[in-house]
């Protein structure tokens with residue numbers, strides 16, 4: 001049993017109308033709690049019920065169902081009451097032990113994410129941000145974006161491991177196209193991971209979490225990115241360049257082919273002498289793809305293929321040709337379809 005602080009209905013108006021009460025969790029069945037917002041429950045329990053209405057700045061959204069949980073909050077499928085279309089709603093994690101100020105600061109991160117996504121609107125392959133808002137009086141923020149109909153690359157890899165070569169190359173090539181558009185807007189994504197990539201039913205790839213992108217050439221005071229996918233310069237506070245994303249793409253490529261990230265188990269920060277796959281790389285990967293992957297995860301950014309020209313050039317040679325049929329080992333969904341149907345831009 002844990003003790004929790006919850007928001008209470010008759011709060012102090014100076015604290016945003018919120019008072020705090022310590023209760024036990026699980027809540028004894030005779031306890032009645034009153035909430036002035038839709039109920040918030042801790043750890044792993046979905047905090048908004050289907051049917052809840054959320055008022056954004058540009059529209060109203062009805063919660064349809066919970067979709068996933070991330071580091072910043074929970075993701076729901078919602079319906080835009082004006083247009084009728086389904087949307088994705090990213091909702092700040094419920095307030096638990098934070099002070100009002102701390103909680104507001106975390107919400108500020110989501111708001112910053114919204115502003116950055118607005119800067120990056122209309123990049124093909126990146127879901128558009130549509131709206132933002134706050135839930136009730138707690139100031140819990142949410143943002144509304146286009147819903148991606150598909151599976152995360154993390155789930156797809158788990159279902160198809162080891163991913164066939166043509167499918168793996170098609171995912172990396174589609175991401176390379178999307179990142180090329182993002183880099184052209186002078187942003188580095190900085191967090192390309194299997195959970196931030198989705199594959200739609202038609203095989204086209206979408207890149208999530210662009211709201212945390214960093215302007216090219218900017219240094220981050222705090223380490224950013226995800227362990228295993230982030231290159232050393234992201235942990236050193238160096239200026240960030242598109243080569244950061246090339247490293248993460250290389251890590252993702254190996255994850256698809258082998259189920260392992262190349263620096264799995266290596267402690268951050270890197271000291272520059274580490275080797276990828278210290279325990280050996282036993283998977284059967286053909287020579288060209290293996291050489292490309294290993295160069296992408298070089299610790300020195302200058303040894304990685306350049307994002308703008310070299311990487312697309314190498315990948316182009318490995319892609320399925322337009323007009324060809326799916327291979328017998330095609331995955332579902334099948335990212336090679338994008339190139340086989342002639343939609344690629346590399």
Ligand SMILES: Nc1ncnc2c1ncn2[C@@H]1O[C@H](COP(=O)(O)OP(=O)(O)OP(=O)(O)O)[C@@H](O)[C@H]1O
Nearest residue numbers: 068069070071072073075088127146147148195209
């Ligand atoms: N627009 C969307 N359409 C469909 N699903 C989405 C969308 N955005 C996010 N998701 C789902 O929610 C998960 C978490 O989303 P997101 O990456 O934006 O949040 P996060 O807080 O950054 O999480 P993490 O720390 O895991 O990256 C995704 O892995 C995906 O499953």
Ligand SMILES: [Mg+2]
Nearest residue numbers: 070195196209
């Ligand atoms: Mg994410």
